[in-house]
Amino acid sequence: MPELFSVRMRASRGGIHISGAERIVPEGGIEAVTASLLNRAMTHENGAPGEIKITVESLAGREILILRPLRVINFPPSPLMGEGEMASHAAAVSELERAGVSGKAAKSALEAILAGASPAGGNMRGAMLVDAATGERLEPDRERGIRARAVDWAEEAEGYVSNAERELKCATLHFREALALATKAANAPGAVAELCISDDPRYTTGYASSRAFGYCRIASMKEAGRGFGGRAFFVRREGFDIDEYIGYMRGTPVLVNGPVEILRADNK
Numbered sequence: 419m420p421e422l423f424s425v426r427m428r429a430s431r432g433g434i435h436i437s438g439a440e441r442i443v444p445e446g447g448i449e450a451v452t453a454s455l456l457n458r459a460m461t462h463e464n465g466a467p468g469e470i471k472i473t474v475e476s477l478a479g480r481e482i483l484i485l486r487p488l489r490v491i492n493f494p495p496s497p498l499m500g501e502g503e504m505a506s507h508a509a510a511v512s513e514l515e516r517a518g519v520s521g522k523a524a525k526s527a528l529e530a531i532l533a534g535a536s537p538a539g540g541n542m543r544g545a546m547l548v549d550a551a552t553g554e555r556l557e558p559d560r561e562r563g564i565r566a567r568a569v570d571w572a573e574e575a576e577g578y579v580s581n582a583e584r585e586l587k588c589a590t591l592h593f594r595e596a597l598a599l600a601t602k603a604a605n606a607p608g609a610v611a612e613l614c615i616s617d618d619p620r621y622t623t624g625y626a627s628s629r630a631f632g633y634c635r636i637a638s639m640k641e642a643g644r645g646f647g648g649r650a651f652f653v654r655r656e657g658f659d660i661d662e663y664i665g666y667m668r669g670t671p672v673l674v675n676g677p678v679e680i681l682r683a684d685n686k
């Protein structure tokens with residue numbers, strides 16, 4: 419494998435986070451990816467940044483984990499789902515329960531995301547870390563939460579991802595980035611499942627995912643125009659080592675590669 423580089427972008431204004439993204443590319447891709455991340459920072463709908471940081475870091479000598487993408491189960495907006503958020507939330511909770519999260523933990527994490535899970539009542543910068551059995555919050559800092567970094571699609575996976583985007587009619591990068599991140603998170607030590615609602619006010623599709631049951635992509639997780647959102651990573655407490663977990667989520671470089679299997683929820 420050629421030497422790979424992590425290219426990270428973080429944009430903020432007055433200390434408030436506006437946007438961020440990360441790519442993992444060979445040396446020849448650094449310039450183009452830097453330009454596209456810069457463009458993304460400058461044109462983000464959350465506003466013009468006061469500060470943009472781009473970090474390019476060699477991953478030479480680091481072991482790269484190659485993972486197959488989670489299979490995707492698509493819950494299309496149907497008459498049932500058309501009843502709105504209630505039906506989509508029930509579907510998400512039921513997928514989390516199937517993966518081993520208690521109803522109490524699933525519902526309290528969902529409520530926390532909907533209400534603003536940071537101590538100030540806004541969105542957290544990273545994800546909640548939740549005991550899958552009790553619903554107890556385990557993240558050391560409730561403002562920063564847990565960040566999943568160092569994950570991208572392998573270059574060779576471009577055809578697989580763009581086919582999936584075409585099939586699902588994705589017009590933005592949300593799906594590809596979220597599926598890569600969910601694949602990494604589902605393979606973390608102690609992981610049980612994940613719940614995500616986008617904090618992008620215009621983006622209302624979210625997901626509940628797990629290694630056992632895949633990436634359940636659910637429409638209408640929130641009303642369009644609402645800025646709340648976030649993620650909850652549910653973990654099994656027995657034998658759980660938080661340093662190992664955070665080390666993997668932040669530090670282990672992951673490339674996702676392989677065909678994206680897509681099933682319809684009513685057909686799985």
Ligand code: PML
Nearest residue numbers: 592593596616623624635
């Ligand atoms: C999807 O389209 O599959 C869901 C994407 C969720 C995006 C979450 C985010 O905005 O980070």
